[in-house]
Amino acid sequence: MSAAKLDVHPGRSKRYPAGPSFLPRLVSGRMFRQTAVESMTESARRYGDLVHYTVFGRHIYQLNHPELVEDLLLKDAGKHHRGIVMQRAKTVLGEGLLTSEEPLHMRQRRLAQPAFLRQRIAAYGEVIGQNAAGISESWKPGAVRDVHEDMLELALRIVGKCLFDLDVQSHEEVKKVSTAVDAFMGFLPLAILPFSEQIQRLPLPAMRRIRKGQADLDAIIYGMIRERRRLPGDRGDLLSMLLEAVDVEDSSGRMSDQQVHDECLTIMLAGHETTANALSFALWLIAKHPDVQTRLWQEACTILGDRAPTADDYARLTYATQVFSETMRLYPPVWVIARTCVDPYEIAGYPIAKGTVLIAPQFVVHRDPRFYPDPLRFDPERFAVDKKEGARSRPRFAFFPFAAGSRQCIGEGLAWMEGVLSLATIVRDWRLSLPEGSATEIVLNPAISLRPKYGVPLLVERRS
Secondary structure, rough: OOOOOOOOEEEOOOEEEEOHHHOOOOOOOOHOOOOOOHHHHHHHHHHEEEEEEEOOOOEEEEEEEEHHHHHHHOHHHHHHHHHHOOOOOOOOHHOOOOOOOOOHHHHHHHHHHHHHHHHHHHOHHHHHHHHHHHHHOOOOOOOEEEEEHHHHHHHHHHHHHHHHHHOOOOOHHHHHHHHHHHHHHHHHHOOOOOOOHHHOOOOOOOHHHHHHHHHHHHHHHHHHHHHHHOOOOOOOOOHHHHHHHHOOOOOOOOHHHHHHHHHHHHHHHHHHHHHHHHHHHHHHHHHHHHHHHHHHHHHHHHHHOOOOHHHHOOOHHHHHHHHHHHHHHOOOOOOOOEEEEEEOEEEOOOOOOOOOOEEOOHHHOOOOOOOOOOOOOEEEEEEEHHHHHHHOOOHHOOOOOOOOHHHOOOOOOHHHHHHHHHHHHHHHEEOOOOOOOOOOOOOOOEEEOEEOOOEEEEEEEEOO
């Protein structure tokens, strides 16, 4: 399979590439009936690799080809700021790695990077294994469970321990932190609205829950920072690393309490939500595909036996890695990347003005038949080690679930290990199937991250 050439069509005015007209979509109501992923998928199919449209006067370019995505994330990265959502999410997340701009972003990344080095992540393997085994042991055979709720709890337990050395083992502890996180996540969509600051002040029950969630998380994080400042030392968690980190290239030295808080909050929210979503989609997919589940079970039994997994098992669980990869191809938790142009330039001969929004949807590119034959088919073999030739023929940015460049997800290594070890543990212990009468497709909620809209109810039966 050779790399596909760019398919770019001029629009009617020739000033912009082709794309859907805003007014007809508004008047017909189509823009309200379609989800964002449906709209972007249709735009790519109808208009090609570079799509232009306007929304309330703002110019938006949708990039649907790996070559354009690579330029956006690498060659032209310095010409952009974060997208509108992340810019306005600063009111929630502060100046963390997801929202900050240069030069603060690079300084913060240098300070945080040691906490995510390979040897450090390897130390978290036991935490992942123990918590995955703990969740598995809590299930009751023959029951229909919403495994999405279980995966959110599992991811929260893991991020709590790895980030803060916090044992959220009791139901009440998990519920308190989970309620705070959910309420806090509930504010993120409001952050993008033009009058979000005014909305925050409204005496609505939803806003009271959000404010309480924000206050609870602030209290938890700042409380732990104060304790660590009082009794410093490396406890083997990410918080210890952030507090001890020194920037040798910057005389300002260590992070302030506010900066540590913002990074912790970012890691907690991003790491908790995205990995849980990926695991939920993976469990749903293997429940639909018994042949994949059987092979995954056989590998897990061979590698793990009856013990909890460790970091050493990660590299040996090759099929579990393929399954997790194929899941993130079809259902990438980070389903679209957005940037805002701050330094005008050109794409495929079209001028990109300051203030233009550029979006690169993983959901669209990952399902392009030019790079993935029969793209809607769940086929972990696409990522098989012994089929490297097929992978090499695909452009690098035909698969970019964790972005790339200076904005590449700093927690990518931890997410891979968490996903693979957790998946292997659950499938070793349980046979998963769709409840009778279940829909054949899962309803998606493409919000800040890609979530299953109505959870993931599965029938779980213990393996003998």
